[in-house]
Amino acid sequence: MQRKNVSTRYQVLIWLIVWVMLAGLAHPVAAQDVGRIEGTVTRQDDGSPLGGVSVTVVGTGISTVTGTDGAYALPRVPEGPRQIRFRWLGFHAQEMSLTVRAGATQTGDVALV
Numbered sequence: 001m002q003r004k005n006v007s008t009r010y011q012v013l014i015w016l017i018v019w020v021m022l023a024g025l026a027h028p029v030a031a032q033d034v035g036r037i038e039g040t041v042t043r044q045d046d047g048s049p050l051g052g053v054s055v056t057v058v059g060t061g062i063s064t065v066t067g068t069d070g071a072y073a074l075p076r077v078p079e080g081p082r083q084i085r086f087r088w089l090g091f092h093a094q095e096m097s098l099t100v101r102a103g104a105t106q107t108g109d110v111a112l113v
Contacts, residue, residue, distance in 0.1 A: 033102055053072070
C-alpha cells in the first residue's frame with residue numbers, strides 16, 4: 001500500500017513539472033504577438049483632460065478608464081488593425097483606427113466633443 005502511494009505522488013509531481021515547463025514556454029511566444037496602446041483624452045473645446053473616459057479595444061474585451069489627467073494605457077493588445085472606442089457621459093462616442101505592432105507602443109490621443 002505504501003509503494004502505490006509513493007508512485008502516485010511521483011506521477012503528480014512529474015505532471016506538475018511538465019505543466020510548469022509548458023506554461024513557461026507558452027508565455028514568451030504569446031508576448032511576441034501583442035503591443036501597447038496609450039494616449040490622452042481631452043475636451044475638444046478647451047483641451048482640458050477628461051478623467052473617467054471608457055476606452056475599449058473593440059471586439060477584444062480589453063478596456064480601461066482614463067485617469068484624472070486623461071491618460072490611459074492598454075497593454076497586451078493583439079497585433080493588427082484595431083478600433084478603439086472612447087465613451088464618456090455627456091460626450092459623443094468616438095472611434096479611432098490604429099494598427100498595433102508586436103512589441104511596440106502606438107499612441108492614440110483623442111479630443112471628445
